Amino acid sequence: MSERNTAVRSLHDLGLAAWFGGSxxxxxxxxxxxxxxxxxxxxxxxxxxSGWAKWVxxxxxxIGAHLFGGGGLLAVNAHRVATQQGVAASTTAKTVVTAxxxxxxxxxxxxxxxxxxxxxxxxxxxxxxxxxxxDLEKARRQLHLAQWAVPALTGCLVVLNALHGEQxxxxxxxxxxxxxxxxxxxxxx
Numbered sequence: 001m002s003e004r005n006t007a008v009r010s011l012h013d014l015g016l017a018a019w020f021g022g023s024x025x026x027x028x029x030x031x032x033x034x035x036x037x038x039x040x041x042x043x044x045x046x047x048x049x050s051g052w053a054k055w056v057x058x059x060x061x062x063i064g065a066h067l068f069g070g071g072g073l074l075a076v077n078a079h080r081v082a083t084q085q086g087v088a089a090s091t092t093a094k095t096v097v098t099a100x101x102x103x104x105x106x107x108x109x110x111x112x113x114x115x116x117x118x119x120x121x122x123x124x125x126x127x128x129x130x131x132x133x134x135d136l137e138k139a140r141r142q143l144h145l146a147q148w149a150v151p152a153l154t155g156c157l158v159v160l161n162a163l164h165g166e167q168x169x170x171x172x173x174x175x176x177x178x179x180x181x182x183x184x185x186x187x188x189x
Contacts, residue, residue: 005076012069016161018062020154022055023105027147030055045119045140052112063105070098080168087167094160101153108146114139 030051038044080087117129118136 008069008072011065012073015062015066016157020151022059024151042119045115049116090163097153097156104146104149111139111143115143
């Protein structure tokens with residue numbers, strides 16, 4: 001029971017830390033700086049879009065590390081998920097929240113790209129934007145919400161990680177497995 005999984009746990013935790021921290025910094029710091037320094041809506045959009053575009057490859061690597069590490073942790077803890085009371089439920093919750101965070105991240109990127117093209121001064125981008133016109137104000141509002149949804153959801157993942165850590169304590173494992181065994185045999189007191 002004391003097998004170490006430092007590599008996959010590190011990938012999982014560092015990936016989530018970067019995903020959460022980067023999205024929160026972008027929503028607060030980058031968007032705030034663009035708001036302060038942009039002057040016009042188009043200038044604010046260009047500043048913010050430039051910063052978010054630079055974050056995309058780092059964020060993709062962070063998400064990949066988190067997912068790879070999470071898959072590894074699930075594989076090495078499959079016995080606990082199957083036998084310890086409460087672990088399957090928290091793992092399911094974590095999976096659902098991770099999926100929601102992935103969707104919010106992807107949606108924010110799609111909206112961000114649309115706003116980026118609509119605010120670009122590059123003639124090629126203007127041509128692309130003209131082929132796919134958008135309601136820019138609506139896209140900005142949706143982007144703002146999506147960019148705040150990502151740190152909210154990844155923050156929930158941090159809390160669920162804390163719960164998983166508590167469930168791994170030896171004092172939690174044996175009673176949790178006993179409770180699961182009793183409920184499986186319908187002998188629960």
